[in-house]
Amino acid sequence: MAAASASSFTSLKSRPAPGLATIAAVKSGAPLSFSFRRPVPAVSRLRISCAAKPETVEKVAKIVKKQLALPTETPVTGDSKFAALGADSLDTVEIVMGLEEEFDISVEEDSAQSIATVQDAADLIEELVQKKCG
């Protein structure tokens, strides 16, 4: 018998076994993604940061909450999975569109499909923004 989670909110730290990020996406009808996390380039000493990471994560969280009509006080962190928050495939695409507008970037469809968590989105945004900033 599965033990119901002791905390009121689903523990964001208890990740499913490897492979389930994709299963999670499929079960909820969200697009299949084949890479659990888009590869982030190794640290570059010449990196110019146009957006600090925590800020980016915050902005992504805000857009996600808006799309999914979650109350603003809902805890959404880098670890939060879109699917677990209730995003289906249409929500995910709308979120990406919202991120494109907010950060003035263009996200390739295959990159968009590999976004599973808020952190994935923030990392991708930073990479794309950096490309723009030089």
Added chain:
Amino acid sequence: MLSFLRRSYLNFSFMNPHYCCLSRNFSAALPPLLPVQLPSRMETHLWYVVPDEVKSAPLLSKYMELLPQYERDHVLGFRGDQLQKSALLARTLVRTTIARYQVDDHLDPRSLRFKRNIHGKPEVEWETKDGFCPPPLQFNISHTSSLVACGVTMNSLIGIDVEEKRRRTKNNILAFAKRYFTAHEVEHLNAIPDSELQQQEFIKLWTLKEAYVKALGKGFSSSPFNTFTIRASSGIAVETLDSPQNLTNNWQFALLELMGSHYVAICLERQETGGAGKALPIKLTARKTIPFVEDELVSGTNAVVTIGGSVTQF
């Protein structure tokens, strides 16, 4: 937290005469599943559950017990009761439905294993046994918080997608379509003057495109939405951008309106054609179900209305 999944004693009272109950109060196992016949090679079975109609906490508890630990963890990983419930019902529906086809005489929904094909599409992993040749059973699931559906065929690749009719996009439809759909589809949507109708057409198009990609089973990155057009003027067909003159004849579609509240799009690999390459209609059997409790054959009733594609309901 799925609060009603606390361990509790079971107290079922199955009212439905389809299921033989020894007593109204169950303290032990669920009744056996009623077997159903496999779809013939030309048939498509559509099964669905309405989450709002499944209210019994003990029953949901029992559903949870059917799942292996990793699936239970996955269900509990969803945020909030409603999401957890529809995730649970989706796993329960697929397990119980496939079990009911009694492919292997003693098939227990608990013992079904699933795997992914090389492209990542979920499939049943049949036990390897002497003399046992697994059937070419194909299935696909889709769910929203208000509907959980599973399509099953023998041999035909299948993709299904369900959506509430009144689903609204946060973004402007045309802006969204211009970004993600093809020019022809944008044109089609743009030509609809009434915004309510335009919204519904958008949702129909979305579900059809999803169903197609899910039927292909190769993942969305292999078929981005702006690389194929769904044409739905007379019948429904898909046209890929890399061979525009060649309407892809391999796939046929059905678009249904379920219970007046949801669109269900089904995409099937075409198996046979009638004379002169003409497609035969999709033979559809639709059943509303609550696993272990009741089934209702709804095809041919008001609950299932064909609104696109060529479909014969049985």
